[in-house]
Amino acid sequence: MADDLLPQELRILVAVADSGGFTAAAERLGLTQSAVSHAVRGCERKLGAVLFERGRRGAVPTAAGERVAGHARRILRLLDELPAEARQGEPGGPRGPVRIVAFRSAAGRVLPAVLARLAERCPELEPQVRVVRDLGRGTAGEVAAGRADLALATLGAAIPPGLVAVPLYREDYALAHQQGHPDPRGLPLVDWDENCGSYTADWWRRQDWIPSATINVSDDTVVLSLAAQGLGMAIMPMLSLDRLPEGLTVTDLGPDRPSRQVGYVTTPELARTAAVRAVVRELRAAPLPAGASAVRTAGEGASRRP
Known part of the structure; x- marks a missing residue:
């Protein structure tokens, strides 16, 4: 001791x-x-x-x-949660802060409905939301580092070990290009830093028609604006294509199209707390965003990375 x-x-x-x-x-x-x-x-x-x-x-x-x-951050967070856990079952539901991180498209398309339901059902809960770029360890890395209680993350090899990762939906990729272009696949590639990962890398390697990126930017909205002007094509996840600028259209990539799974990530300890369980309940109950499809999993769909 x-x-x-x-x-x-x-x-x-x-x-x-x-x-x-x-x-x-x-x-x-x-x-x-x-x-x-x-x-x-x-x-x-x-x-x-x-x-x-x-x-x-x-x-x-x-x-x-x-x-x-x-x-240390994770241990201190659990210590902070002890009073709330001791009061579980009291009227008003879970209370206090719950720290949520998400990459931008998930934050904009998934979280608003979830936060609205939480405000109605758990008025004493205080969601604190940060948007984190989907690079490197990404949002899941914030959970592993103890800076967040729950993350909306792209699931794949980048999830740090020891976390609970549960898929919520699948998101296909599509080809975005200028309307009316006669040969969109012959255009240069416009890309952004967050656009690839282990979940699409194999597909990209098999496509001999995709050139190296001639323009690489840090924001997907810039990618769409450039593609709308005919300066290139872009291969992007569907949730990033919900609000197309004028002059841009989307073409299906066919049955072999790449996709990614998006889910929530938390720690085994925080997964048992009332605050995180409340967020998870609303995430599972939320309607799928347009452009996403359900993920079929065995049992409840939870996957634990040892």
Whole structure:
């Protein structure tokens, strides 16, 4: 027990990781810099690992430090949830904050109806929504790092291990191009950073008609605007094609079209909390957005990545 990390030590580790230095963490927590430095050294001694690289620019988490900070955030979040869990069953339903992250099309097409139902059914619940780009570890990475309770994410190899990932719908890809163009597949490719992943990579490799991107931007609305002007074609998920600019049309890619699964991701511990269960209930009850189809799964469709 003497080697267990205390909640205050976990808070100090998270503050240093988030602020990038001992002095900034001390100011954030109302402590002295020496107290923070002493606490971090104590944590490193207990864990037997170096958690931060110290330098002139502050303190940068090592790989071990990143993992420990993620676990620390998740533990502190569970501690925050204890009062709400103790009051389960009281009138008014779950209460307090629930942190949700989503990539943009899911945030715009799926969450509004879910949040409206939550406001009606769970008036004491306080959803906090952030939009995170679908790159790298993406929204699921925010859950793994303890910065979010639940994520709407594209499901695939990028989901960090140890999380609960449950599919909600499937989203096909289609070809967007200028209306009336005689040979849309012969146009240059306009693409954006978030548009590919493990779920479509195999399909892309098999298509010898798709050139390398000649224009690559950071926003899918820019892709659509460029394609509408005839500057290229774009291969995009259907939920990004719900509001087409004037002059743009969509063509089906045929029976071999690529698709991606979108679902929710949370931790095994938070999946049992009343707040996350309330969000999941409304996600499952929400109507499918236009352009999406149901995912057929065995049982309840839950998949756990060990």
